[in-house]
């Protein structure tokens with residue numbers, strides 16, 4: 001059950017995207033997500049979808065792995081779209097019933113909001129799907145180095161992050177084990193109403209916490225025993241290096257961002273409405 | 284009626300992903316009531332996956348072709364799931380990590396409480412379970428399970444399962460991580476449980492000595508397939524098979540082999556130290572006559 005909830009777990013395929021430097025992927029993911037918020041037209045959404053599909057294909061990920069992350073937020077997307085649909089009152093009225101009014105503006109805003117959320121989550125899920133937690137932590141650490149000037153303990157933070165990431169699957173596995181053990185004693189974890197279920201989770205949560213503290217203790221002893229310290233003199237076994245692939249990926253995503261920005265700011269001002277050209281008859 | 288009947292059982296983890304793992308392949312197995320079955324196999328061979336089918340913790344994947352019946356109950360039926368779980372007591376690996384209640388007595392009472400037994404019955408079962416696992420009720424029942432020693436915790440965890448008085452007891456590596464004395468004590472306890480509480484016992488273990496002494500039947504799994512289902516003597520006599528599936532021989536069998544190499548005439552079906560001692564003293568008697 002947890003395997004489905006887990007937001008974009010690593011999915012190894014050995015594709016060029018997997019081999020990119022984690023820093024590249026981190027930065028480009030941020031760029032991609034920000035760009036999505038600048039999309040204004042349906043053309044922009046179409047283009048984003050195509051770009052997303054292209055990345056998925058090059059990464060050799062099955063579409064379902066991306067859709068799984070979307071499934072987790074589907075309810076939120078639907079609710080926020082519905083709110084927009086009914087709250088926005090300006091523009092041409094399409095339907096009216098008692099206190100509910102649906103306007104053309106409302107429909108457009110709702111659709112765009114839903115598209116935006118779905119695209120952001122799909123785009124962001126590509127990062128953990130193609131990058132191992134350890135790589136991610138390494139990449140973040142490198143990217144945060146400049147913060148050292150203002151005395152941020154970058155290395156400590158990086159270590160904490162990689163340990164946390166490292167133990168997410170362990171924690172899921174352990175939860176599953178404890179749940180099984182309590183179910184074997186007749187615990188009603190998978191049926192009954194919500195309050196019953198929360199009550200039934202206590203026999204799972206308590207051992208989970210106890211075990212986590214025990215593990216944290218053991219880990220800290222083990223690190224101490226191997227003389228761990230977070231100084232600058234610590235070197236890396238695997239050093240990160242930018243390659244050609246990183247340049248290609250950056251160029252690809254930058255062009256996409258430029259097109260989206262042009263669509264928003266330039267074409268609109270010169271009066272070319274690509275939307276009208278493509279989707280003129282949509283509504 | 285057989286206690287357990289498994290037909291054509293297959294199981295695949297994470298089907299359709301790169302992590303796909305065919306953990307069980309065409310398993311057919313019947314276990315009679317009253318037997319003590321040892322399940323052996325290398326790490327990752329599928330033992331835990333197999334036993335979790337017995338109380339519906341893992342659902343059947345192919346209901347058309349396969350089936351699991353326990354005491355006549357279909358393990359894939361939701362209606363009898365609870366009843367099934369109370370009839371198949373399951374002690375998992377490191378069961379002490381699943382203790383949760385603030386007192387030992389409450390933890391042991393968890394199973395019986397879920398069975399909706401009366402208060403008196405629950406109390407009686409808790410006391411009886413503690414007695415069976417050899418812990419002193421007055422000293423331990425109101426203590427926190429987290430303050431006990433490792434061995435004591437494990438006994439409490441086992442007590443929590445046998446308080447349900449299951450007809451079938453399944454134990455997944457119950458002695459892992461214990462010191463030699465702790466091991467001996469738990470093994471003796473399992474023997475006692477087989478005699479007094481649960482007529483049918485299924486024991487998963489990596490320790491061939493324990494299996495050879497305790498089990499009256501061995502089920503060997505290798506890479507998800509059932510490769511042997513026979514008595515311990517027959518199983519360990521097939522030295523090549525034992526080696527092929529990546530298992531050890533019991534200590535007694537290894538000593539026997541070493542002695543045979545030195546020319547001592549011993550039979551290959553010796554699996555316990557007592558048998559070895561008997562055979563050697565018989566040889567000695569023979570030499571004297």
Ligand SMILES: Nc1ncnc2c1ncn2[C@@H]1O[C@H](COP(=O)(O)OP(=O)(O)OP(=O)(O)O)[C@@H](O)[C@H]1O
Nearest residue numbers: 296297304306324325326327328329330331332333
């Ligand atoms: N939740 C899971 N998801 C994916 N694969 C799994 C999962 N659980 C087990 N496996 C895989 O299935 C196979 C069988 O696992 P199982 O736990 O049944 O082995 P086992 O015989 O009990 O091993 P051990 O002696 O180490 O306990 C292993 O290869 C394991 O990696």
Ligand SMILES: [Mg+2]
Nearest residue numbers: 330331332455
């Ligand atoms: Mg196992």
